[in-house]
Amino acid sequence: MVDKNDLRQQLTDAFVDADYPVNSPMDLVPALPNGPATTFESGDVSFTAMELNAKAGSKQSFPYDSVDTLVNDIMDGLEDEGYLNE
Template sequence: MSDVRAELREQFMDAFGGADYPVKNQMDLVPALPDGPATKFEAGDVSLTAMELAAKLGSEQEFPYDDAESLVEDILDGLEAKDMI
């Protein structure tokens, strides 16, 4: 696992781990984010807000999610598939 992926995984788990699962859509995740849609994730030369993630990865996510682990893995796989990490 790349350092960037590992750093982002930790940040995503911290941010999305507090959501009330199961989550049915991206809006269910907003209350868990410390700065709402403006919550920023940074690792290496990658910097994304939660809003940017939602816009760029909507097609990569398969809601509903029953836990943070499966959500975070789909986010990371989507970022890799789009060559963003």
């Protein structure tokens, strides 16, 4: 089972140090501890940063001025695509 709060916190921690505003997914890469290979895991789901863009990218609406709006859209995209269903 996915712990949505834990996943949200992992995303926030990873993207909080990005140089906002960010205009594209590539602007986020320098903030990630392992670049595009950075992995986010909760319960039985695991995504690299690259996979997140592919799986939740349809909900992203760049530019982003804050980590909270970015993470909200990522979480909404994962939810809409069924990746966070229990």
